[in-house]
Amino acid sequence: MTHPVTDPLTVLIADDQPLVRTGLSLILRAAPDIEVVGEAGNGEEAVEAAHKLRPAVVLMDIRMPVLDGVSATERLVAELPGIHVLALSTFDMDEYVIRALRAGASGFLPKDVSPEELAAALRTVRSGEAVVAPRLLTRLIATFVSAPQLTADLTGLTARETEILRLIASGLDNTEIATTLAIGVQTVKNHVTNVFAKLGVRDRAQAVIVAYESGLVRAGNGTS
Incomplete structure (x- = not known):
């Protein structure tokens, strides 16, 4: 029998604008299960x-002086792998977002997100899931990944797993993939787990990036 997580969700806020940090802190302190444990004004301080x-x-x-959020994320993922990073951006379409996701961020949100969405996203990230709207992610990658970089090897995937990855990259969630392939949702989940393991990625965000960079799908139309 599993039990819900009861420990406070501890959060460190990193932003170079004091007013933004204060606003985020006030928002999060209103959530009974979230505890803001500190603030940082740049990436170096965050690390x-x-x-x-x-x-x-x-x-x-993700845009800060001294050490930007992308570089700070790379260091955190390498030095403190148990900590999750949720990136914030003023812009929906921001090339830094793709770099942050490549670096290991578990997702991103625009800064105008609602308090409820912010708290929910933090809880999701703490649970190990990614927080990026699939269709927004594919738009981002289609904009900023212009050509395959051949950085990933998909030869270990079965034909079904390759198709699953293609559908993930087109923005479908597990239920939509199950409908498209006429298979059960649990079967899709099993395939997705296998895809992540074989590619060495930890969430959908990184899997979508791999799909584009490997050339499985092309920026602009989501097909090979």
Whole structure:
């Protein structure tokens, strides 16, 4: 029997604007299960604070001075792999977002997200899931990944797993994939787990990037 997580969801806020940090802190402190344990004004401070405070999630502005959020994310993922990063951006279509996801961020949100969506996203990231609207992710990648970089090897995937990855990259969720392929949702979940393991990715966001960079799908139309 599983039990719900009862420990507070600890969050470190990293943003170079004091007013933004204060606003985010006030929003999150209103959630009974979320505890803001610290703030940082740039990526370097964020990495140092994360080492000291060990938050469950770092809420990371991706455009900051001294050390930007992308570089800070790379360091956190390498140095503190148990910590999740949720990237924040002022812009929906931001090439830094793709770089942050490649670096290991578990997702991203625009800064005008609602308080309820922000709290829900933090909980999702803490659970190990990615927080990126699939269709927004595919739009981002179609805009900023212009050509295959051949950085991923898909030869280990079965034909079915390759098709699953193609559908993930087109923005479908598990239920939509199940409908498209006329198979059960649990079967889709099993395939998705296998795809992630074989590709060495930890969530859908990174899997979509691999699909584009391997040339399985092309930017602009989502097909090979």
